[in-house]
Structure formats: C-alpha cells, structure tokens
Amino acid sequence: MGDVISSHLDESRRQYITERTGKLLAEFGKLYEEQYGVALFNSVRYEIEGNGGPQTQLLHRKLxxxxxxxxxxxxxxxxxxxxxxxxxxxxxxxxxxxxxxxxxxxxxxxxxxxxxxxxxxxxxxxxxxxxxxxxxxxxxxxxxxxxxxxxxxxxxxxxxxxxxxxxxxxxxxxxxxxxxxxxxxxxxxxxxxxxGIPEDARVESAAFTDSVRLYRQTRDQYGTWDMLCGNQVQVLSNLVMEDLIPDLKNIIGPKLRGKPQERQRTWLLISDTVYRMVHEQARLFYEGLEKKCSERRAQMESQIRTDMDQIIACKEHVSNKIRASVLPKAELCVRNHVQSHIPSILEALMVPTSQGFSEVRELVFTEATEMNKNLVNEGGRDKLGEHMEKISQLAYHPVKMQQCYEKMDHLNLEGLQQRFDVGSPSVFKQRAQILMREQTDNAAFTFEQLIHQELAKSEGTENLCRDIQRILERVLKKYDYDSSTVRKKFFQEALLQIIIPFLLKKLAPTCKSELPRYQELIFEELSRFVLVENIYEEVVLQTVMRDIIQAVKDAATQRKHNLYRDSMVMHNSDPNLHLLGEGPPINWTDDYSNDHAGDRHGRSRxxxxxxxxxxxxxxxxxxxxxxxxxxxxxxxxSSDVHAIRSMLVKEFNVEVPVTDIADGSSQETPQEEATNVNHSQTEQVKPAEPETEMHVSPHETCEDEVDHSHVEEMPSQDHVQDVQRVEATPEDEQIEEHDNVTDVLGHRGPEDIEEETSDHVDEEQQHQARESSLAAQQLVKLVLERASAEHNETEAEEQAVHGSHEETSSLVTPTEESQAPPPPLLSPDTHTVHTTPDDSGFQSPLSEEEEDAEGYREIPVPAPRKRDEVITQF
Known part of the structure; x- marks a missing residue:
C-alpha cells in the first residue's frame, strides 16, 4: 500500500500541499496578530475595571x-x-x-x-x-x-x-x-x-477563537463549526484540511482504481497521510506565531496601561459612528427574523440541559448517601478514606457520569438548523456535558474539603454520619446556586452562537461595505488595539443581547427549569469556605485508610x-x-454454604458396626438412639468429600461429637452433655441442639410431639421435678456401663479420635475448673456452655471473664428430661 500512496502523493503533489498549507496559515496568522492586540487590551481592561460575574459558591479543584x-x-x-x-x-x-x-x-x-x-x-x-x-x-x-x-x-x-x-x-x-x-x-x-484550548490562557485563547471565526467568515461560513476540536494545532490542521480536501478529491479521486472497498481504503490512507503533513506544518507555524506575539506582549501591555483612557475614548467614538449606521438595520432584522424564535430555541436548550444537571445533583446525593450508609455498616472512620477516594473521582468516572451526559442527547434543533445555519447540535451538547463534569467535580471537591475540616475538629466517630448528612445538604444548596448560574450563562452563550452568525450573514451585504471608511477614525498608534470589525460585531451583539437576557429571566420564573432568579444572588455567603481550597490535595487512601498502594506503577490508581x-x-x-x-x-x-460450614466445624461420618447393634438388647438405650440420630444428620449435612470411617461403639460416637465442639471432659456430667449435644452448624446451633435432645430423649417426630403436647402438658408440670432427676441418674448409669464394656476393644481408635480433645482439655485453667457450673443431675433447669470458634474451626472453652470481655454468644443446652416428657418447641 505504500506504493499506492507514493503514486498518488508524489513529490510535486506534496509540494503543492505544502505551498497551499503555507498560504492558508499565513492568512490566518495575519488575523491572529490583529486579534492578539484586541484580546490583550480586553484582558487588561477587565483586570483594571474588575467587572466580574457572580461569585461561585462551590470550590474549584486546582489540580x-x-x-x-x-x-x-x-x-x-x-x-x-x-x-x-x-x-x-x-x-x-x-x-x-x-x-x-x-x-x-x-x-x-x-x-x-x-x-x-x-x-x-x-x-x-x-x-x-x-x-x-x-x-x-x-x-x-x-x-x-x-x-x-x-x-x-x-x-x-x-x-x-x-x-x-x-x-x-x-x-x-x-x-x-x-x-x-x-x-x-x-x-x-x-x-x-x-x-483542548486552555481557558486559563485568556489572551491566546480569545485571539485564536476570534481568528478562526473571522477566517471562516471571509469564506462566507458564518455558522457553528463542528471541527473546532482539540488544541490550537489540531484546529489549525482541520481549518486547512477543510479547504484542501475538496481540491484533493477532485484531483486524486478519479485516479483511484480497484473495487469500491479498495478505493475507500486507499483514500483513507491518502487522507491520513495528508493530515499528518498538514499537522506537522501547522505545529511549526503556530509555535513560531505564538513566540512572535509573546515577545511583543510586554511592550504592548505597557502601551495599553499608559494609553488606556485614549484607547477607550477612541473605541467609543468609532462605536457610536457604527451604531448610528448599523443599529436601525440590525434592530429591524432582529424583530423580523429572530425575536419570535428566541423562546423556542431557549426551550429546546433548557429542557435537556436542566435534566442533565438534575441528574448530576441526584448522582452526588446518591453517592454521598451510599457512602454514609456503608460507614454505618463497615466501621466508620476506618473505611472513610476508601469511600472518599471514590467520591473525589466521581466526575472522572465515565460510566457513572454517562447517565447525566445522555440527557443532552435529547437536544433537538432540527427545525432551527436550516434557518440559523447550525451545522450540528453536537457543539452545544459537548459544552453542556463539560459544564456538568465541572460542576460535579466542584461539588465533590467542596464535599471532601468540608469532610476533612470536620474530621480535623474531632477524632470521634459517634456523630460522623450526622455531620456527613449535614455537609451534604450544605453542598447541594451551593450546587443548586452554581448550576443555575452556569446554566443561565450557557443559555446566553448558546443563543449568541446561534443568532449572531445569522445576523452577521443577513447584514453583510448592506453593512460590510461601509466598514472600511470608519478605519480612518482610529489613530495609527492605537490601531493594534481597536479594530473596526470587532466593534461592528459588538454593535450587532448589543441589538439582540437585551432580548436574550429578558428571555432567560422569564425562563427563570418557571419552576420546571430550577433556575435562581437574578434577585436571589448569594454574595459572600460562606467566606471561610474558599480558604479551604488553598491547602494541598487530600490523599484519602493514605491518610484515612488501612490500604496502601503497593503497585510498582505509581500512576495505577x-x-x-x-x-x-x-x-x-x-x-x-x-x-x-x-x-x-x-x-x-x-x-x-456467594460461596457454597456447606463448604463454609465444613471450614468452621470439622465433621466426621462415623459408621456403627452391625455386630454392636446385634449384641445389644432389643430395646434401644438412649445412647444408641442418640448415635442413630447423629449418624443420619451427619450424613445429610456433610459435603461431598472422602469420608473417614471409624468403627466405634455408640458411646464412642457420642464422645466424638463432643470432641468436635471441644467441650472439656468432666465426670458423669460430661456424659450427660455428650448425649445431649448433637453436632450442628454454627448458625443453627441452638435450634438443632434443642430438637436433637428432644428426639434422643423422647424418640418422637415433630408430628407426635404436636399431638401429645396438649395431652401431657399438665402431667409435665406435675411430674417434672420428681422424674427428671431419676431419669438423669438412670441415663448416666447406662452411659458408664456401656463405656466400661467397650473401653478395652476400642482403645486404639479412642487415642486417634481423642488426640485433639486431650490437648484442648489440658489448656483448661484451674480458674475455669473452679468456676465450672454444678452438675445438673439434681436440677431440671437449663445450663449454659460457653463456646466460640477458634482459628482451626473447632470450638474452645472460655471462662466467664473471657466471654464477657470478648462478647461471645451463649448457647443454651437443655437439662435432661424424662423419656416420656414432651418438650414444647419455641
């Protein structure tokens, strides 16, 4: 493809492109030098007179x-x-x-x-x-x-x-x-x-944009221009390409060969190559032009300050002469072609713009409120830095801000584009969207500065959420005022961009020819700061400015647009606030968060x-x-519930030998019932993984389950607890323990319990104190007999199973032993076992002092009851 480019852009054609570009740039350079003096004069005059607009309420981020x-x-x-x-x-x-x-x-x-x-x-x-x-x-x-x-x-x-x-x-x-x-x-x-044109360079930016506008007007192009994009060099390149591309299409287009796809691809490569050539030439030209003007700036500024009164008087004299000639024609044109369309243009601009700024307000409120809720749930001050870092960068979040920007897509100037020569509404869309981002950033910056000030006053966090809510309301009030001011200024500028080119084009045939004669009224030494072309445009602007301002005032009275009236002006309402913005930027991540950047790239936040x-x-x-x-x-x-439970509580699937059951009596003892219940429940809860099979007696099965929870060994009381304790997950521990003890001692299902509850409730109240003690003593006796019978046969298995249990038991202090609750054999009341998960997933005993200090929960364990009793479930 390089050969194709070389054949269409040979040396002679490249030379033609370079010469044509140089000629167009020289024409622009002449206009720029003239406009540079006018822009410098306006800047110095603005500085001396200090005619500033309303003071903003929100702070502006300098970086x-x-x-x-x-x-x-x-x-x-x-x-x-x-x-x-x-x-x-x-x-x-x-x-x-x-x-x-x-x-x-x-x-x-x-x-x-x-x-x-x-x-x-x-x-x-x-x-x-x-x-x-x-x-x-x-x-x-x-x-x-x-x-x-x-x-x-x-x-x-x-x-x-x-x-x-x-x-x-x-x-x-x-x-x-x-x-x-x-x-x-x-x-x-x-x-x-x-x-891309910087606004802080007031003189250079004003001179450049005015030069572009006048350059296009010399070619009878008065409307808005979509390619006023990028920095000065890019705009200059687009300006040259706008004149150069039509000629190249006529010269190169007929010589393109191949299929339509190949011809399109070849033309794109040619256009890109030409643009790069023009861009490089424009860059060198603008750098030289800017350097030339900056070298003369000091001398020109000195002359302006010395002859300020003479320059102003000369300009007023020429302005009066032009106004007397142009004003009647301009006012007639405004009445006939403009006035009736101003309300409709303004309405088309205001509806999507107001919706976009309202969406920005809602976004700031939502993000700050969500942060406040998270601080309540996540520990307050420790998480503040993390959330404030996100708030501070809200304006630069393309995805979140997109919902605000999309409101401007509804801007429709279709009926006005042909009448007023508006090329595309994209110019106004992008300007409004840029203002939305600026206001979002100002609101976020003011919010974080006020939060930082509040944190410096007090270290406590008890009133942090209340203070954040109060600061948010304060910031939103300031945002409402600033957004109203910004929108009104945007509406005025947009109306001027639409109407002024239309008026200039209408008046050009009758007024343009008379302008050269007014040049004689300007002194030669002042001609660098007073230009007839600029005075003429100011006169035309004044004719329609009154109608535009009145239309915006009338719109401010309509509540649907959320605009402040001009009478509601806030001057120095919060003078101390602007002092906060002078400090260094706040690093929320490093100052108010435990998380520190560890990436090798410093720019990777x-x-x-x-x-x-x-x-x-x-x-x-x-x-x-x-x-x-x-x-x-x-x-x-979201992870698997069984996987989490298996990490917290280690479960064993224990099989009871058939021979042990056969050797037993025909009537199952309470220990055997507990073994069967625990065995079935373990199989249901246990996740799919290799099972560990151990052939132990029913009594040993109960002891294994106790070992899982790390309950310390005691005399006969422990065996009672072994029968009562049924393995359960941490979240359902109380309910399952209560139900399992009921099933073990009563050997009844939920339906049986519900049927017999009403019949035995009186009997339970009468015999509870008398029979519970006897049942407990019989139960302990059976447990001790079964344990001694099977002890010799399963000694090796007990050592393997109870290894961890013995280590835990050795950690019990004498204080804990002395504070252990009395055996419940003589009392039917429930007692409490203090347990908490340790790092390994098992449970370890704690003393009452440790439990009170650490805040661990208590797990009630019902005392033993009679076999025929019915325990009402709650």
Whole structure:
C-alpha cells in the first residue's frame, strides 16, 4: 500500500500541499496578530475595571486529576495492514488519550505501547451501517453498502472511532455491556480532548477563537463549526484540511482504481497521510506565531496601561459612528427574523440541559448517601478514606457520569438548523456535558474539603454520619446556586452562537461595505488595539443581547427549569469556605485508610479498574466499575454454604458396626438412639468429600461429637452433655441442639410431639421435678456401663479420635475448673456452655471473664428430661 500512496502523493503533489498549507496559515496568522492586540487590551481592561460575574459558591479543584488511570481493559482491534483482529490491552490515562499495548504483561513491564490515540475530532460509531454511511459521505465518488464492507467484525459488538481526515480505529467486544462501557469511555475521551484550548490562557485563547471565526467568515461560513476540536494545532490542521480536501478529491479521486472497498481504503490512507503533513506544518507555524506575539506582549501591555483612557475614548467614538449606521438595520432584522424564535430555541436548550444537571445533583446525593450508609455498616472512620477516594473521582468516572451526559442527547434543533445555519447540535451538547463534569467535580471537591475540616475538629466517630448528612445538604444548596448560574450563562452563550452568525450573514451585504471608511477614525498608534470589525460585531451583539437576557429571566420564573432568579444572588455567603481550597490535595487512601498502594506503577490508581467478568472469557479481563484504589479488595462472591460450614466445624461420618447393634438388647438405650440420630444428620449435612470411617461403639460416637465442639471432659456430667449435644452448624446451633435432645430423649417426630403436647402438658408440670432427676441418674448409669464394656476393644481408635480433645482439655485453667457450673443431675433447669470458634474451626472453652470481655454468644443446652416428657418447641 505504500506504493499506492507514493503514486498518488508524489513529490510535486506534496509540494503543492505544502505551498497551499503555507498560504492558508499565513492568512490566518495575519488575523491572529490583529486579534492578539484586541484580546490583550480586553484582558487588561477587565483586570483594571474588575467587572466580574457572580461569585461561585462551590470550590474549584486546582489540580483536576493527576497520576490516575481512567479506564483499562482488553479489547479486539482490527489491523488495517494484516486485515486481522488482534487482542490488545487499552489504557486510558488522566489526559484521556487511549494507549494500546500488546497485552497487560507488556504494560506491567513498562514496554512501549503499540499506538496512542488523540481523540479530538473523532466520533463514536457502534454499527457497521453507521460507519458505511460516514465513509460514503467522505470518500470521493464511492458508494457502498454495509454488507459489502471488506471488514468483518470479530464479534457483534463493534465500536469504531471515525474521523473525517485521520485514520479510523476499529474495536470489538464480547458483550453488549462492554460495548456500552467502552463507548462511554471513548465519548468521554473525545469530549475532553475536543475541549483542548486552555481557558486559563485568556489572551491566546480569545485571539485564536476570534481568528478562526473571522477566517471562516471571509469564506462566507458564518455558522457553528463542528471541527473546532482539540488544541490550537489540531484546529489549525482541520481549518486547512477543510479547504484542501475538496481540491484533493477532485484531483486524486478519479485516479483511484480497484473495487469500491479498495478505493475507500486507499483514500483513507491518502487522507491520513495528508493530515499528518498538514499537522506537522501547522505545529511549526503556530509555535513560531505564538513566540512572535509573546515577545511583543510586554511592550504592548505597557502601551495599553499608559494609553488606556485614549484607547477607550477612541473605541467609543468609532462605536457610536457604527451604531448610528448599523443599529436601525440590525434592530429591524432582529424583530423580523429572530425575536419570535428566541423562546423556542431557549426551550429546546433548557429542557435537556436542566435534566442533565438534575441528574448530576441526584448522582452526588446518591453517592454521598451510599457512602454514609456503608460507614454505618463497615466501621466508620476506618473505611472513610476508601469511600472518599471514590467520591473525589466521581466526575472522572465515565460510566457513572454517562447517565447525566445522555440527557443532552435529547437536544433537538432540527427545525432551527436550516434557518440559523447550525451545522450540528453536537457543539452545544459537548459544552453542556463539560459544564456538568465541572460542576460535579466542584461539588465533590467542596464535599471532601468540608469532610476533612470536620474530621480535623474531632477524632470521634459517634456523630460522623450526622455531620456527613449535614455537609451534604450544605453542598447541594451551593450546587443548586452554581448550576443555575452556569446554566443561565450557557443559555446566553448558546443563543449568541446561534443568532449572531445569522445576523452577521443577513447584514453583510448592506453593512460590510461601509466598514472600511470608519478605519480612518482610529489613530495609527492605537490601531493594534481597536479594530473596526470587532466593534461592528459588538454593535450587532448589543441589538439582540437585551432580548436574550429578558428571555432567560422569564425562563427563570418557571419552576420546571430550577433556575435562581437574578434577585436571589448569594454574595459572600460562606467566606471561610474558599480558604479551604488553598491547602494541598487530600490523599484519602493514605491518610484515612488501612490500604496502601503497593503497585510498582505509581500512576495505577484507577477511577475504573480491571475486574474479571464472569460472562466473558477469562483472557479478556472485562472492565467494570471498581474502587478508585486497586488495593481495595474485591467483595467475595456467594460461596457454597456447606463448604463454609465444613471450614468452621470439622465433621466426621462415623459408621456403627452391625455386630454392636446385634449384641445389644432389643430395646434401644438412649445412647444408641442418640448415635442413630447423629449418624443420619451427619450424613445429610456433610459435603461431598472422602469420608473417614471409624468403627466405634455408640458411646464412642457420642464422645466424638463432643470432641468436635471441644467441650472439656468432666465426670458423669460430661456424659450427660455428650448425649445431649448433637453436632450442628454454627448458625443453627441452638435450634438443632434443642430438637436433637428432644428426639434422643423422647424418640418422637415433630408430628407426635404436636399431638401429645396438649395431652401431657399438665402431667409435665406435675411430674417434672420428681422424674427428671431419676431419669438423669438412670441415663448416666447406662452411659458408664456401656463405656466400661467397650473401653478395652476400642482403645486404639479412642487415642486417634481423642488426640485433639486431650490437648484442648489440658489448656483448661484451674480458674475455669473452679468456676465450672454444678452438675445438673439434681436440677431440671437449663445450663449454659460457653463456646466460640477458634482459628482451626473447632470450638474452645472460655471462662466467664473471657466471654464477657470478648462478647461471645451463649448457647443454651437443655437439662435432661424424662423419656416420656414432651418438650414444647419455641
């Protein structure tokens, strides 16, 4: 393909492009030098007179974002050279210029990226139909259907970055969710990069934008311009390409050969090559122009300050002359063609804009309220840094802010575009969205400064949530005022951008020809600061400005737009607040959190970081919302309940030998009943894993179950507890113990118990005290006899099973032994066993002092009852 480029862009044609670009840049440079003096005069005059607007209530972040990663993750990229799709790791740094690496490992190792994308001037397309339509509109004489496209998407979820002059970028994603997320991220990058002319450089920015507007007016182009995107060099390149591309299409277009797909591909490569040539030439030119003007700035500024009164008087004199000639014609044009349309234009602008700012307010309220709830549930001050880090970066979260930006998609100027020569509403959409992000960042910054101030006053956390709620209400009140002021200013500027070009174009045939004669009224030494063209536009602006201001005032009285009236102005309502913004930035992660960054990349703190998506393949590393700090652990997913229980309580599946049962009497003893019940329940609860089989007696089975819970050995009392204790999971421990003891001693199911409860309730009350003691003594006697009979046969198994039990018993202190509760053989009341899980998953005994200090729960164990008794379940 390089040979094709060389054949169409040979040396002579490259020379023509260079000369044509130089000529256009020189024309622009002349306008820039003239406008630079006017902009410098206006800046100095503004500084002296101090005619500032209303004071903002929210604080402004001086360092908006630094050492942060906005978004990152894997995607598929289409390579034009090989016509294949390749997996790439994409990273979006704080300057919103996406960077493409071979993979995540290449980024971690610090290798050079494959490519970097400057998103200024691009558009995001999410289907091949849209892409084919854009290609047909820009390619010379080539029309193609989407089905005939040479590029076949790797998946059904593409995202294409389209530019009228530069190369295009094609990406694909595995799921629709990822497509939406990356589309929001790329749109945020485009929005940020399009706003590339710095506002802090007041003189240079004003001179540049005025020069671009006047340059286009010389070519009878008065309307809004969609390609006023990027920094000054990019805008200059777009300005040159706008004039250069039509000629190149006429020269090169007929010479393109091949199929429609090949001709389109060849033209894209030619256009991209020409743009790179123009961009490099424009960069060198603008650097020299800026240097030339900056060298003269000191001398010009000194002259302005010295002759300020003369310059103002000269300008007023010329303005009065032009106003007398132009004002009647301009007012007539406004009455006939503009006044009736101002309310409809304003309504079309206000509805989606107000909805977007309301969505921003709701987002700030929701995030702060959610943080406050989490602080209550997660321990207060220790988690504050983690949540405040997310709040501070809310304005830079593309996915969360997308719900606010989408409100501006409803902006519809379709009926007004042809009348007022509005090329596209995208200019107003992006400006409103940028203002939304600024207000979100101001609100978040003010919120975190007030929180930090409150934390410095008191170290306690008992009133932290109440203070956060109070601060949030304070911030939202300030946001309401600032957002109203910003919106009213935006409406005025948007109306001027729509109406003024229309008026200038209408008045040009009758008024433009009279302007040169007013140049004679300006002194030569003052001609660098007073220009007739600028005075003429100011006069036209004044004719319609009164109607625009009145329309915005009338709209402020309507509650649906949530605008403050001009009479409701807040001056110095919180003077001490602005002192907070002068301090250094707050590092919430390091100062108010236990989590510290340990990544080798200092810039790797992410507003949205990488989390594995369950729906996507493992190698794709889908991007989702995540904490701002990568060191914050992810929340665990839902795990198997049986797996968790097996970690907390070690269970054994014990089989009772058949011979032992056969040798027994025909009537089962209480010990044997307990063994059968425990055996069946263990099989039901036990997770699927290799079983450990032990052939022991029923009595030993009961002892094994006691060993699981680490209940200390006692005389006959322990054997009673062995029969009563049934293995249970920690969460159902009390209920299952109560039910198991009922089943063991009563040998009845739930239905039997319910039937006999009403019949035996009186009998239970009468014989409870008398018969429970006798039943307990008989039960202990049977346990002791069974244990002595089987002791010699199972001595080896007992040593293996009770090894851990003996070690635990040896840890019991004399104090615990002395404080042990009396044997319940003579009392029917319930007693309490203090247990708590230790690190190994077993339970260890604690003294009452330790239990009270540590706050462990008590597990009631019912005392032994008579076999015929019925225990009512609660």
């Amino acid at each position: 908006p974002l630094k050492d942060r990663v906005i978004f990152s993750g894997n995607l598929f990229q289409y390579l034009e050279d090989t016509k294949k799709w390749r997996n790439r790791f994409c990273l979006v740094p704080h300057h919103y210029g996406p960077v493409l690496y071979d993979n995540k490992i290449a980024y971690d190792r610090g290798l050079q990226p494959r490519a970097g994308v400057n998103c200024a001037g691009y558009k995001v397309l999410t289907s091949l139909d849209q892409y084919t339509e854009m290609l047909n509109n820009t390619s010379p004489g080539v029309k193609m259907k989407a089905s005939g496209s040479q590029m076949k998407c790797a998946t059904e979820f593409p995202v294409i970055l389209w530019h009228p002059y530069c190369r295009h970028y094609h990406f694909c994603f595995m799921t629709e969710r990822e497509q939406q997320r990356w589309s929001a991220v790329f749109q945020d990058c485009i929005r940020h990069c399009n706003n 992410q507003v949205v970081s990488i989390i594995q998506d369950d729906e996507a393949p493992e190698y794709l590393e889908s991007c989702q919302e995540a904490p701002a700090n990568e060191d914050i652990p992810e929340e665990p997913g």
